[in-house]
Amino acid sequence: MTDASALDLPGDDLFGPDNLPYGLFSPANAGPRDTPAGADGRPRIGVRYGSHVLDAGAVAAALGSPHAELLQQPLLNPLMAAGRPVWQAVRAELRGWLTGPDRRDTVARHLYPLSGVELRLPFEVADYVDFYASEHHASNVGRIFRPDSEPLTPNWKHLPIGYHGRAGTVVVSGTPVVRPQGQRKPPAEAVPQFGPSARLDIEAEVGFVVGTPSRLGEPAGLDAFRDHVFGVCLLNDWSARDIQAWEYVPLGPFLGKSFQTSVSPWITPVDALDAARTEPPARDFPLLPYLDDSAADGHEPGGFDIRITVTLNGRKTAEPPFSSMYWTAAQQLAHMTVNGASLRTGDLFASGTVSGPDPDQLGSLLELTGGKGPFLADGDEVTLTAWAPGPSGTRIGLGAVSGRVEPARTV
Template sequence: MTEASALDLPGDDLFGADNLPYGLFTDPGPHDARTTPDGRDAGQPRIGVRYGAYVLDAGAAATEFGSPHAELLREPLLNPLLAAGRPVWQAVRAELREWLTGGAERRAATARHLRPLAEVELRLPFEVADYVDFYSSEHHAANVGRIFRPGSDPLTPNWKHLPIGYHGRAGTVVVSGTPVVRPRGQRKPPTAEAPLFGPSTRLDIEAEVAFVVGAPSRLGEPVGQDAFRDHVFGVCLLNDWSARDLQAWEYVPLGPFLGKSFQTSVSPWITPVDALDAARTRPPARDFPLLPYLDDGDGAVAEPGGFDLRITVTLNGRRIAEPPFSSMYWTAQQQLAHLTVNGASLRTGDLYASGTVSGPEPDQLGSLLEVTEGKGPFLADGDEVTLSAWAPGPDGARIGLGEVTGRIEPSPGG
């Protein structure tokens, strides 16, 4: 394949010009003081844009074409671009599309800055500021409630009045492919008189979708649902690994802690919100009237807050579930409004996740806890889990979300 022909993608490619997700890449080492064609250290992370099976060195292309955004695209992480705001995001996206799909001369110049995916190392694309995890699937919440609280209402009284969430640990968010070391901690089996300490025996997955904040907000000023596009840069897949035995012992009364904080894996590719316009959809019908800041009924918001994302979960290469994101009761717009309604500010690089995505059918469950009704088996050492997804795109096309994969490694000391 020639450089120029790398730009000629089949119509069904999930990573074509209607997608253009952002990531961060480096050349495999050692680098021995090598430099890139535009004079940068070859070992320094560079902003890349995925196009088919290739990565476009966005900074190098922007420099060659004299883009006014070249400085942003030459940064060693996405945060400066995230902070620049929506008008810049739109302008950069338009430039990228023109470089990749313009005239023959422009395309030939662009092709010189393409790198095969197989020849680069992908990094965590942005510095995570704060991390919030929600609990927004009614099917998941009801399933978990039936497992943990048999004989009582599976949903807590507040569940349909506000998006429940908790603050997680930003420092343990890692890029896809990072090994998942089995966590250790306290757990109390039902037959034990006192808690035990050791490796988790009920290690689980949580198939989720996450949203990356770009433009910050001021402390004390809530962000409404209609400001979603002004603040949220993009979307990625997320696996919030969960130690169910640690979680069950510790979570009363303050909720998740060590059972969740040991590691959260995200895709190396952030799909711009604007790439998912064709996937916008209305959420499920609301069972109770919502307070004004969460109201998303007819005329209350400018556009529907749901996204039609089709997720696939595989365990050791075998498909185990296909959770539909369109079934989520609470939307990303409502989550953004709720997490700021008390005046909490947004920071560039904030990451907030949907919570486990589960649908109403047995093959649509986003956690092993649900798949096995709490009985197990859970993840074994050596198991590998991959999340992938696609969404409807313009004119019948499909938009791919970058995969997120993790392999379980044994706890140190067994």
């Protein structure tokens, strides 16, 4: 495994004791990457600490933790379903084990170098919802797709627009991205064509993972966010813009989005981002009461100051600021349950593309190129990384999410 020196992290490490994100790991070459468990993989819950992974279940059992059974499960869902008091208790235990001097040798025996493990999809995805929460992104896309109309639809500033995606195509970082095929209609053609997407794109997003479920018919309000949302991750909702442009009227995204969504293997607890809380941008219209998150009503700031970096083939292309998002994750949760829709453990909802007001802050190639391209070529690799302010001037890292494009597979 390793020795106790792995516990001695520099103060500027992005994955220090103020972070402690959860993941799922197994020995390398143990099976498919996009499954939370495999017959030969012996998956186990891990907590990232610097450049190592702590076998949370093994150390919990060794130290007699009352939460050992939850931490010995082959995926995060049972821990996520246990609720916030348990999340807080487990987090406090982990922090104590990793930073306290009295159990140092025991903890060190259960550390694995990141280079020696296979990271897996950390939770079983129940439902997936993708939102459209950036005013800058929505305006840019509106001008490209609907040049003769107002960039924003009339409802955009009154409710968080979203759509239901495909939970079964959410995969862990590193899973190859097979170029999708579908119908696409170039403007100069009279009828649609079928073939591989020629306008394959990225969407730099932040995802939120639901832990505690809710009852059918009972909405979750703004102040229920911390009780229901277990953690946060980076997310790339790959998009086929040519397929999307032909199909999205009138019912919205379908095949242009559903082929693959990549998530980080690390889920950062919501409580780790307390120092990154920030007020969202000023609202242009009064909000209905169930969405009104004004500080005057006693609500905590709903935004998060998360700084994202997008790299294409190792070259930085954009730095989208999550603090610029018009709609917050708490508002998204409130809106998607206000009609009585229930939450399930493992539900994933995403922010939509994160874009800021400046040219180097755009979270999609569609925006970065003004809709003209170039878009992704076979062999291209995209990586999203991010950090957020932590306590006492530290930084909290969000686990990276990467994917490399592979050629389309013929029907």
